[in-house]
Amino acid sequence: MVCKYCRRIIDSNYQFCPYCGERVILETKSIKQTKPDLIGSNNTEANRFFTILLLIFVFPFGLFYMWLTRPFTKRTRWIISLAFIITSLLGFIMLIIGTSLPSYQG
Numbered sequence: 001m002v003c004k005y006c007r008r009i010i011d012s013n014y015q016f017c018p019y020c021g022e023r024v025i026l027e028t029k030s031i032k033q034t035k036p037d038l039i040g041s042n043n044t045e046a047n048r049f050f051t052i053l054l055l056i057f058v059f060p061f062g063l064f065y066m067w068l069t070r071p072f073t074k075r076t077r078w079i080i081s082l083a084f085i086i087t088s089l090l091g092f093i094m095l096i097i098g099t100s101l102p103s104y105q106g
């Protein structure tokens with residue numbers, strides 16, 4: 001790497017330039033440190049998979065978990081929530097119709 005103060009080639013292991021004594025800034029390291037989102041996105045990937053599993057097997061809990069950890073975008077969360085509300089409402093209506101109609105008792 002090249003010292004940005006004296007433009008001399010120095011070893012990348014140095015923290016300070018041996019020629020001018022200026023502090024050597026490791027560009028690659030600082031870029032990694034300014035992106036903590038990258039670690040979060042890896043975490044989200046696993047979390048997304050776990051949320052989908054929950055949504056399949058324990059839908060209400062999956063829905064709660066999804067809003068708590070937010071692995072999806074807001075739009076996706078709303079679509080899943082609305083799908084859950086509509087299906088549960090339909091199920092509820094079907095249950096009411098089924099119990100109120102005495103057609104299958106005979």
Ligand SMILES: [Zn+2]
Pocket residue numbers: 003004005006007008017018019020021022
């Ligand atoms: Zn230097």
